[in-house]
Amino acid sequence: MEDTRTTAARTHFDRWSQTYERDSAARWLGEVRTAALAALGLNKEDVLLDLGCGTGAAVRDAAPQVRRAVGFDLSPGMIAQARDRARREHLENVEFAEGDVSGPLPFEDGTFTTIVCTTAFHHFARPLDTIAEMGRVLRPGGRLVIADANRRHPAVFVLDLLLRALQPSHVGFRSPRQLMHDLCAAGFRRVSFCTIKRRSYAFVRAERDLGA
Numbered sequence: 001m002e003d004t005r006t007t008a009a010r011t012h013f014d015r016w017s018q019t020y021e022r023d024s025a026a027r028w029l030g031e032v033r034t035a036a037l038a039a040l041g042l043n044k045e046d047v048l049l050d051l052g053c054g055t056g057a058a059v060r061d062a063a064p065q066v067r068r069a070v071g072f073d074l075s076p077g078m079i080a081q082a083r084d085r086a087r088r089e090h091l092e093n094v095e096f097a098e099g100d101v102s103g104p105l106p107f108e109d110g111t112f113t114t115i116v117c118t119t120a121f122h123h124f125a126r127p128l129d130t131i132a133e134m135g136r137v138l139r140p141g142g143r144l145v146i147a148d149a150n151r152r153h154p155a156v157f158v159l160d161l162l163l164r165a166l167q168p169s170h171v172g173f174r175s176p177r178q179l180m181h182d183l184c185a186a187g188f189r190r191v192s193f194c195t196i197k198r199r200s201y202a203f204v205r206a207e208r209d210l211g212a
């Protein structure tokens with residue numbers, strides 16, 4: 001049965017999909033996406049997966065830099081917007097799929113060389129299962145960047161408590177160290193992090209073990 005927070009997230013983001021990339025949060029979210037893609041160091045051979053892709057802005061931005069880019073998201077509204085925007089830009093190497101990251105991802109083992117996930121991980125109801133799936137669909141040596149609010153920042157810590165109580169779709173922000181620990185436990189290597197926005201936001205970067 002679906003987690004109630006996931007059901008709430010679908011409703012919340014379906015509504016937001018109508019104004020996403022155009023409202024007051026758009027600039028801030030865009031800066032984070034740009035920095036996350038830069039941290040991946042994309043190249044023309046890469047096959048990119050964006051988990052919790054929203055309206056597909058990172059997929060469209062990455063498209064000219066990679067062989068293929070795929071966006072995956074829970075919200076039918078977000079996916080519809082993503083497809084429409086990519087079509088209007090005549091992008092031929094992008095595609096979008098709808099689904100929940102808490103279950104098995106609909107991709108073969110080792111399909112991707114890079115995975116990005118921006119400002120979405122705190123909605124994921126089964127984060128350890130999602131990390132395991134990231135490892136499965138990533139090719140050995142593939143790179144991953146998870147970017148989200150940093151629970152170690154005092155304001156984010158308070159916000160997290162408030163959102164856990166008040167926002168039905170909120171699962172929880174993680175500290176970079178917690179996320180790094182989870183990634184190491186799942187067999188990722190070269191795990192590191194950096195922060196931006198006065199340490200309120202963190203990028204955790206990792207690579208899939210060559211032997212895994």
Ligand SMILES: C[S@@+](CC[C@H](N)C(=O)[O-])C[C@H]1O[C@@H](n2cnc3c(N)ncnc32)[C@H](O)[C@@H]1O
Nearest residue numbers: 009013052053054073074075100101118120123
């Ligand atoms: C704040 S938006 C971020 C979108 C995009 N990554 C960005 O940076 O603009 C969070 C996205 O995560 C998606 N999401 C939330 N829970 C999800 C889940 N369980 N599986 C897949 N996507 C999910 C939402 O539908 C939403 O589009």
